[in-house]
Every structure is written in structure tokens, then in C-alpha cells.
Amino acid sequence: MVEAKVQTIDPSQRRKRRIDLVWTIIIIGGLYAILFREELLSLWNRWTSDASESHGFLIPAFSLYFLYQDRLRWSQLKAKPSFWGLLLIFGSLFMYAGFFYIGMGYPRQVSILGVLLGTILLLGGWRAFWLSLLPVLFLIFAMPLPARMYYQISMPMRELASAAATMILNVMPNIDWVEATGVVIHGTHLGADGAAEPFSLNVAEACSGMRLLQAFLALGVAMAYLEKRPIAHRVVLVCSTIPIAIFCNMLRVLLTGFIHIYIGADYATGTLHTLLGMAMLVVAFGLYGLLAWLMNNLFVDESETKKQVLVVGQKAAESAASDTQGGNDK
DSSP states (O other): OOOOOOOOOOHHHHHHHHHHHHHHHHHHHHHHHHHHHHHHHHHHHHHHHOOGGEEEEEEHHHHHHHHHHHHHHHHHHOOOOOOOOHEEEEEEEHHHHHHHHHHHHHHHHHHHHEEEEEEEHHHOOOOHHHHHHHHHHHHGSOOOOOOOHHHHHHHHHHHHHHHHHHHHTSTTTEEHHHHHHHTTEEEEOOOTTOOEEEEEEEGGGGSHHHHHHHHHHHHHHHHHHOOOOOHHHHHHHHHHHHHHHHHHHHHHHHHHHHIIIIIIIGGGGHHHHHHHHHHHHHHHHHHHHHHHHHHHHOOOOOOHHHHHHHHHHHHHHHHHHHHHHHHHHH
16 A cells, blocks of 8 residues: 655745745845836826826736735745746846837836846746736736827827717707817807807816726726636626726716706816716726626526536436336335
8 A cells, every 4th residue: 555645844944935935025126126216216206296197006006916816826836947037037128228218218117017027937937927927917007108199099089079979969958059179069058048158168188088998997907807707708898998988988078068058167177077087987887897797697608507417417317216216116
């Protein structure tokens, strides 16, 4: 008889490994912060000074939580260093130096994530690399887009929101006419005395929906990653965040127009305007949750269905066998 040997790890040895891991993280993190201090300080200043980028504080917290969710797999991981990590590190540093020389900030910030992934690959191996890939790439959501890219994305969203609001306002009561010129909505409505009163609405950059799109896209990716569902469902949920955010921003512009015309121009700005923007985030999560519920109830996992059929068939066979045995006994 062969006795199975169970390999046990001495608690003191396990504690030593944890201490070594903590010191490794501290040393590498310190070197990383010193090497890329300008980029990290730039991100910090942007998060604290620009309200549209304040969600950047939450992104690293989500990344750490992703790593914590895989703590069981991390605890079972055996480090197998790969020298491919050196290639990734030097390649990312070369890109960083090139973008630094030509003065491109956003690609420079993205390249430091390559250095981080290369370090993980060098020290931990490919399994550690794949486990940390999404948590590290998720940090891209904390990096502000370049001004030109931001404008190229936000301008069509502003024009789409103004066009949609114009189309609906034209069929509303007491509205004489409405038309959109770029991101500005012009029109007249009938006042209490029946006289035509002109109005003008400007879909400003703050109403472009970019803030909602960036925050909701990041949170949508986080929720799709954390939920246990098929890959196809996760892809659909992530892709749905973009049209949902655009729709909610169009709804926000339309409601702002209603308030401006029917209640008063003073109520369409300030605190009420800010609260309306926050309410759209709630609407976006409601639509996201509805889509997730529909996929859970309209689509059935074939593997689970087969398991249930096998269990039911096995129980039926056992019941038939027991009935047959009881008949023979009689």
C-alpha cells in the first residue's frame, strides 16, 4: 500500500514568504513612483482640479479589488520568472522616452502600464501576468484623454443630443418652432399671453455626456468582470454602456430644455442641472440592470440545462428500478 505524501508548509515559512512579498512590492512600488513621479503627480493634479476626472481616484481602488477577488489563485501561484518581461519593460521604456521627447502626455502615461506588466511578467511569470492583465489595463480609465481626442468624441455627442432634443421639442405643446444649429438650439414658444417668446439653449461641453460615458464605461467593465456570467454576456454588457450613456445624455439635454421652456431659464442651471446629471447615472444603471436581468432570464446556459436533464433522468431511472424491484418482491 502506497501512502500519499501531503506537502505542508511551515507557518513560519509562509509568514516569511508574505514578508518577502510585501518588501518586494514596497521596493518596486517605490522605484516605480520615483521613475514616473511626473506622470503620477500630473494625474493626481488632474483628478483634484478637474471635476470631470474625479472618478480617477476610484479606478485604482477597483483594480486592487479585482486582485483581491483572485486572492485564492494568487495564493496558489508559484512564481516562474520569464525574461520576456525584460523585453516588455525595455520596449515600454523606449516608448515612454520617445513620447516624452515629442511631448505627448497620454501615450506616455499608457506606456507606464507596460512597464508595470513587464515587471509582473519578469518576477511572477505568465500566469501572474494573465491574472493581473485586466486589473492593470483597467487603470487606463483613470488617465484623462488628450484634449483633441476629447473634443473629437464630445462634439458629435453634443450635436446628436441637440438634434434629438430638437426633434422632440418640435412636437411639444406651445412650441412654435425649434431648430438646431450645431450644438445650439433656437426656437420660440407661446407665453401665457399667447405671444411668441424666443429661447436659445446651448449644449455646452459639460453637457456632452463624456463624464457620464467615461464613468459609466469604467463601472460597466468592473461589474461585468465581477459578475459570474458567460463571456458573451459580459461582452454585451460592456458594449451596452456606450449607447446607454449616449441615450441618458440625450434625455438629460431634453429634460433641461423642458425645464428651460416650461418652468424657467434660471431653473435649468446650477444645482438642479447638477442633480439632473446625477439622476442620469441612476437611469443608466437601471437600464444596465434591466439588460442584465433580461439576459439572465431569456438565455439559458446549455451546460446547466444538460446537467439538470441528466439529474432528472437519473432520478426517473432510479424510481423505475425501485418500482420494478418492489413488483418482483410481491
